[in-house]
Amino acid sequence: MRYENKPPIVGSYHSATVVRHYKDKPKQDNYMENEIIKYLSKYIPITKEMEDVIIESGFIKSFKKGTILLEEGKMSNECYFIIKGCVRSFHIKDGEEKTTEFYTEEEAVTPSAYGKRTPSAHYLECLEDTLSGVGTPELETELYQKFPQLESLTRALVEAIMAKQQDTIDYFKMSSPEERYLNFIKFRPNLIQRVPQHQIASYLGIKPESLSRIRKRIMK
Amino acid sequence: MRYENKPPIVGSYHSATVVRHYKDKPKQDNYMENEIIKYLSKYIPITKEMEDVIIESGFIKSFKKGTILLEEGKMSNECYFIIKGCVRSFHIKDGEEKTTEFYTEEEAVTPSAYGKRTPSAHYLECLEDTLSGVGTPELETELYQKFPQLESLTRALVEAIMAKQQDTIDYFKMSSPEERYLNFIKFRPNLIQRVPQHQIASYLGIKPESLSRIRKRIMK
DNA sequence: TGTATTTCTTAACTTAAGTCAACGAATTAG
DNA sequence: CTAATTCGTTGACTTAAGTTAAGAAATACA
Numbered sequence: 050m051r052y053e054n055k056p057p058i059v060g061s062y063h064s065a066t067v068v069r070h071y072k073d074k075p076k077q078d079n080y081m082e083n084e085i086i087k088y089l090s091k092y093i094p095i096t097k098e099m100e101d102v103i104i105e106s107g108f109i110k111s112f113k114k115g116t117i118l119l120e121e122g123k124m125s126n127e128c129y130f131i132i133k134g135c136v137r138s139f140h141i142k143d144g145e146e147k148t149t150e151f152y153t154e155e156e157a158v159t160p161s162a163y164g165k166r167t168p169s170a171h172y173l174e175c176l177e178d179t180l181s182g183v184g185t186p187e188l189e190t191e192l193y194q195k196f197p198q199l200e201s202l203t204r205a206l207v208e209a210i211m212a213k214q215q216d217t218i219d220y221f222k223m224s225s226p227e228e229r230y231l232n233f234i235k236f237r238p239n240l241i242q243r244v245p246q247h248q249i250a251s252y253l254g255i256k257p258e259s260l261s262r263i264r265k266r267i268m269k
Numbered sequence: 270m271r272y273e274n275k276p277p278i279v280g281s282y283h284s285a286t287v288v289r290h291y292k293d294k295p296k297q298d299n300y301m302e303n304e305i306i307k308y309l310s311k312y313i314p315i316t317k318e319m320e321d322v323i324i325e326s327g328f329i330k331s332f333k334k335g336t337i338l339l340e341e342g343k344m345s346n347e348c349y350f351i352i353k354g355c356v357r358s359f360h361i362k363d364g365e366e367k368t369t370e371f372y373t374e375e376e377a378v379t380p381s382a383y384g385k386r387t388p389s390a391h392y393l394e395c396l397e398d399t400l401s402g403v404g405t406p407e408l409e410t411e412l413y414q415k416f417p418q419l420e421s422l423t424r425a426l427v428e429a430i431m432a433k434q435q436d437t438i439d440y441f442k443m444s445s446p447e448e449r450y451l452n453f454i455k456f457r458p459n460l461i462q463r464v465p466q467h468q469i470a471s472y473l474g475i476k477p478e479s480l481s482r483i484r485k486r487i488m489k
Numbered sequence: 490t491g492t493a494t495t496t497c498t499t500a501a502c503t504t505a506a507g508t509c510a511a512c513g514a515a516t517t518a519g
Numbered sequence: 520c521t522a523a524t525t526c527g528t529t530g531a532c533t534t535a536a537g538t539t540a541a542g543a544a545a546t547a548c549a
Contacts, residue, residue, distance in 0.1 A: 142443055149439040161432040161439075171439065193421070200420040201413070207427045212381040214431065218438040219369040219381075219391065222474045223362055226536075245496065254442045259536050261498050266535095446506075466527065479506050481528050486505095496545070507534070515526070 118173040125160040134179025140171045148251040226255045338393040345380040354399025360391045368471040446475045
């Protein structure tokens with residue numbers, strides 16, 4: 050059986066629809082910005098002033114399911130904050146897709162080549178219609194200049210993500226595929242319904258057939 | 270065969286020797302600070318002013334081989350910048366040590382519970398006599414207040430580490446134990462001589478016997 | 490709605506890692 | 520410097536994942 054044997058369709062940046070630009074809009078009663086603020090305030094208290102700056106400067110785009118946000122070999126100039134939808138990061142190795150991460154609501158997607166001079170080693174694909182805040186190095190620079198305190202917020206946020214990432218890699222190393230699957234259904238139960246199982250298998254570092262067997266094994 | 274079946278000996282913080290405190294010392298011709306500056310300047314240009322602040326505020330400690338810097342269940346209030354030596358991070362799972370990371374010269378060790386209210390899930394042990402810069406949340410706060418631009422440096426640094434960490438976890442997921450070993454000897458050749466093989470096996474997510482077989486297999 | 494495609498499962502077989510045990514080599518400690 | 524421990528390798532056997540192939544179920548879409 051072959052999975053994903055058609056070449057990736059490149060949609061990318063240009064296929065995106067700019068939903069709103071906040072410089073043109075009064076800032077009250079709106080869902081999408083509040084999601085971003087809600088997320089940020091998990092890590093550090095946000096002042097009203099900060100909130101305004103973030104909202105004014107940000108912009109939101111909508112991507113169709115199947116859109117490739119980033120391709121291997123291309124430069125990465127965007128990072129994302131997912132408001133609604135699901136994005137998958139994957140590599141192609143020996144012609145096979147290797148899923149390495151799933152990102153959903155309230156998660157930040159920063160390609161590892163983002164803002165660097167090196168081309169990306171991985172792809173980013175929308176698994177669902179996705180609504181997302183989009184960041185660029187230019188926007189970041191502008192924001193940090195306007196509001197230096199944001200550096201502190203970002204630092205705290207990135208440090209928290211880094212600690213979580215370290216825990217993730219530690220757990221992965223220490224666990225068997227079966228344990229990793231049990232952990233997955235425990236901590237990301239919604240993803241089971243949202244993404245194909247062979248991508249989950251790949252994410253767990255195994256083949257789809259093995260995941261099938263594991264599922265049968267644990268249903269006793 | 271049993272490895273590491275004796276309980277870890279707790280040395281920790283208090284067994285450390287404070288080598289120098291820079292408030293008492295003229296700041297010229299010295300090795301250890303330059304190492305730290307050299308490291309930091311990989312990520313962002315360092316002004317003379319910043320350099321002074323960092324050097325003035327920092328302090329260096331020396332730890333004996335076998336010292337446990339952090340224990341499972343304990344709060345983590347220190348992070349480290351290794352000037353000379355080697356530190357291992359490991360968990361204990363079902364009575365077995367699971368090595369998750371090795372840190373050597375010019376690497377920063379930030380326990381994932383550092384500065385948090387949650388107890389550490391892992392241990393940190395010096396595999397060699399180790400000379401290290403030691404950071405604390407208090408020191409950090411002091412530095413950031415004195416010199417807000419440092420936030421920017423740290424943010425850039427942590428973002429770079431995070432990207433590298435993402436690459437690491439991606440590679441680990443995509444690769445077989447054999448590939449991981451080949452990758453290890455390619456990118457961290459010095460560690461092969463410095464740390465016991467069964468710890469490397471654990472780091473690669475396999476048992477010592479399997480690593481032995483892999484080594485035999487690839488020597489043809 | 491029906492057909493094509495993708496996705497998931499099962500089976501038989503292969504390969505490699507885990508387990509248990511033994512032994513020699515290297516290292517450490519007294 | 521010797522004894523004890525730790526470490527690395529090997530062998531025999533077990534277990535689980537990879538591979539190949541086929542077919543059923545679900546999904547997409549024309």
